[in-house]
Amino acid sequence: MSYSKRASLLGAIALLSAACSRQEPPTTASVPVAAAEAPQPSSAIVGLQALTADQLVELRADAPSSCNIESVNGIAFMDQSITVARGSVDVTGWFLPEKSKVSGTPASIRVVDQGNTAGWEMSIGTWQPRTDVTTTMRAADEGNVGFAQALDLSVLAPGKYSVSIVFSEADAKFACQKSREINVE
Numbered sequence: 325m326s327y328s329k330r331a332s333l334l335g336a337i338a339l340l341s342a343a344c345s346r347q348e349p350p351t352t353a354s355v356p357v358a359a360a361e362a363p364q365p366s367s368a369i370v371g372l373q374a375l376t377a378d379q380l381v382e383l384r385a386d387a388p389s390s391c392n393i394e395s396v397n398g399i400a401f402m403d404q405s406i407t408v409a410r411g412s413v414d415v416t417g418w419f420l421p422e423k424s425k426v427s428g429t430p431a432s433i434r435v436v437d438q439g440n441t442a443g444w445e446m447s448i449g450t451w452q453p454r455t456d457v458t459t460t461m462r463a464a465d466e467g468n469v470g471f472a473q474a475l476d477l478s479v480l481a482p483g484k485y486s487v488s489i490v491f492s493e494a495d496a497k498f499a500c501q502k503s504r505e506i507n508v509e
Contacts, residue, residue: 427467
């Protein structure tokens with residue numbers, strides 16, 4: 325491989341890695357995701373299951389490089405909150421545990437109110453290929469790490485909610501939080 329190709333490839337990997345791990349305070353702008361880039365959500369709308377008080381406060385190690393919730397209803401987060409109507413939304417992104425780098429680890433989308441007094445979660449059930457992620461993250465396998473999940477938010481009252489990915493691996497519990505926030509109207 326020529327020096328210029330190697331430098332270009334390393335630059336692209338560095339940019340992707342930086343973009344996946346950057347954390348900034350939320351703003352309120354919305355940027356549409358290009359149709360060609362947006363994974364297609366499952367047709368099934370899945371309801372959120374309420375968390376118990378113990379589940380809501382359980383300690384989880386932070387694993388910020390394990391995921392990225394990229395968009396809701398085709399609008400990219402781009403480090404700002406997204407306003408959505410109560411009802412069905414399509415959530416897209418990727419998940420690959422940063423320690424094991426093995427695809428197929430069960431994960432859930434967690435939604436918590438602004439006061440951390442109530443929360444809901446649902447298992448991610450619609451997985452898709454994301455070779456950009458498996459290559460950049462040096463995955464241990466080539467399994468599906470992208471997700472596009474329909475999610476029913478009708479149980480939520482209007483307000484602000486944080487959205488994260490939670491998972492367990494090797495008897496430890498983790499949360500991949502990227503300061504993703506939705507405003508439910």
